[in-house]
Amino acid sequence: MTKLDTPPRAPPKQFRLPLSGKFAVAFVGLVTLVLLINGAVDLMLNFRDAKENAIAVQREKAHAAAERVDAFVSEIENQIGWTTRAEWRRIAPDQQRYDFIRLMRQAPAITEVSYLDPSGREQLRVSRLEPDVIGSGKDFSTSPRFTQALKDKTWFGPVYFRRGSEPYMTVAVAHAGRDPGVTVAEVNLKLIWDVVSTIHNGANGYAFVTTATGRLIAHPDLSLVLRDTDLSSLPEVAAALPGKDGARDYQLASWLDGSLVLAAHASVPRLGWIVFVQLPLREAMEPLMESVLQTLALMGLGLLLATVAGTFLARRMVVPIRQLQDGAERFGAGDLSERIVIRTGDEIETLAHRFNAMASRIQDSYETLEAKVEERTRDLNQSLDDLQKAQSRLVQSEKLASLGQLTAGIAHEIKNPLNFVNNFAALSKELVDELTGMLESASLPADIREEADEIAEMLKNNLDKVIQHGKRADSIVKNMLLHSRTGSGEHRLVDINALVEESLNLAYHGARAAKPGFNVTLERDFDPAAGMADIYPQEITRVLLNLMSNGFYATEKKAAAAGAGYAPALAVSTRDRGDAIEIRVRDNGTGIPESVKAKMFDPFFTTKPAGEGTGLGLSLSHDILVKQHGGTVDVATQPGQFTEFTITLPRGGAAPAEPAAKPVSASEPEGQP
């Protein structure tokens, strides 16, 4: 059955996903899809948020850093402001020097400070590295530190490097009042490092400062600054340089070492510097990473749960289906005894119930069918048996019929010569009497006379015997004719004892003729008062012959089985019963089993081997006795001991009776040759 499920051309090894797999895949796939979409949307929103947040934070930090750098420079400016009071140039040089020393103490970034008088000449220089110089008179009147400071009040010089590596900037502040001098300070920008390195930006983020041309002024990695690094080629710096207005103040860029950073910048307008704040992209995106991890973890968890649930559900769904399949296979294989047990409380259970119901019905039909077939087979066998029996009986009947005709022919042909024998014997007797009479009258010597008389007497006796046996032969022939004649003949008054005696003789001789070694003791017990009865002698003879030959058959069978010591005997007796006559035929043969007794009067029932009996003997006898003559027939038997048939015939029983149509007209007593 299962072969019908697969298309015949499908290769047998093709991978087939089981139902549970399909279900699980569909389930897990659906959940995954939902999770993926959810995760993607979540990530997208988170990414935007995180980016905007990070940018906002960076921007803010850049501004804060710019303010701090600005504050650093302003602080130096303020410190220098100590020395820019209007009256400062009028105080004593020692005091001025002292003020400068104090200024340098206050502002560690200042390495050297000098005072230019209103004419631009250096009046005082105090340095950490060199001896202080008073009144050197060096002319700075055309130097920008002087001119620009006077013009703008404060002048920030360009960044320059001392000793090749130390970044410095000159800050010049014009004094207050009319006709002012200028205080010039050399500021070591390495000290901005203190400021810049305290600008913390996350764990790994930091700030750095460049000039308007992109040269690095301050960076937590001081060595970069001391190396006089030019960052103008860096995209984030290039984009922030003046002249690129309108550019975003944040940038996603790669730093010198190639790592990705999120950089924001703000400018310090007074100095023209740009403060950058940058954070490694990884750190900036940390919240995003967390949310990504969270989302991924949730997705993983969801997926796991979905897988577990899907597998569980698929199993739960598939297990009953498997059971169903197994059950269906069992049913298909013909095992209808078991039932599918599924307790899922759903359609599958209903389906299982349907299957069970179907199996029950098939089982019922199956059993009924078997019984019916058995019954039919039995019937058919019975019919076949009956047919075979009927066929053999027909053959037997036909044989008997032709034998009857033959017998009639023979009897007829024998009768004529027998008539001659009888007639001439009677005539010869008379002639012997006449001869005797003639001899009496003649004189003869005494001894001759005596001898003649003796011969005559012997002749007469011989003739008597010829007559007697001739009559007997005649009687036999008559009987043969009677039996071979069709129809039941005519009813008349018959001497019952004679009829019985004749029948017994016929039966005995018939049996002996059929089997030369046959021997039985015949016991006759005829009631002289039996007298006459009006019967169909032909039919009754047939009945008696039948019963007697059955008796012989039974004794013969028992003799064959019992062997020596058994004396087969058949007893026949008649009794006068007033209006009826009773005839008994008793043998000491095998008897009749109880099972046979009930059926023995049924037509075609026989215990003899096929071909020996027609099964019609007792049936016809019953019909003749009961229906034709209004008599009865009873049987008393004891298996292995005896069988005794008792016939009761009314004296005038045949008178009203119509001879029944005899299907077998020429039926003969069985065993009759």
Add this chain to the structure above:
Amino acid sequence: MIAGLPWLLASRSAAAWNVAASRVAALWPFTEGDAEGRALAAAFDAALHGRGQADLRIDHRWGGANHERTHALAAELVRTEPDAIFTYLNAQLRAVSTLTRKIPIVFVGATDPVGYGLIASLKRPAGNITGFTLYESSLGGKWLAALREAVPTIRRVTLLLNPSGEINGGYLYANAFKTTAAALAIEHSIVVAERATDIEPVVADLARHGQAGLIVAPGAFSEANGDRLVALTSEHRIPTVYAIRRFAYRGGMMSYGPDPAELVRRAAVYVDRILRGDKPGILPVQAPTKFELVVNLKTARAQGFEIPSALLAQADEVVE
């Protein structure tokens, strides 16, 4: 974004890779057990440990001022092939630098490393050597000016140089010293002390002259003989300016110079960066930004000098 995750995560642990079982050797101009040496070595160790080099092995060698011993130790150090060598002062740097061009060397204190050909430039040393200078040659003038300001009556000053201060065509600090002395009209002389026995004649000479002062330039010799100098100058009441800070605390009258512990700590940062993969050739040689004036009023008074208040106002620290 998701595709980049593994890449972002992977780059995290790269830094800690090189650090395991690194070894650093340090060569000091102090004898073993010297308090200053131990303090500086402790500062060095602490700075490195503070930067996460916890399981770093630091091998301190104490050569003292002994030239032969220093060279022997340097040879031994180089043979053991440490991951980096730290040297303190010029003689130690020279001893090591001649032996290797491969092992990174971080120095504190070097006399004209560019002129001597140890490095290409201060900005970009380019070789295996980088570090921090302790002094500037202009300080020769500054010390003299300070001494003059402390003792305005001074007429004669001797600059005691260390042999390690030798540069092309002269000695470090000498020119600035001479220029300033000339400007201040002070009689000056320069002595290069090579042996401990060279000190006494110098001090005796100054004492004989009277109104004389001494400037002790920095160097391994000064580190080793500072205490003896303090004793001698105190004995002879010779006002002395030391470049090395600690001698002002130990009885010297004044000192003007950087805080060596601060520079040692910063050198430790360079060592750390080198151990983490930076090339010494790209780390610029740095100069100190701050010099501190320490005035020992006790000594000044004991020697009978009154330090002017203007100078006291300049002093970063005053020992009383």
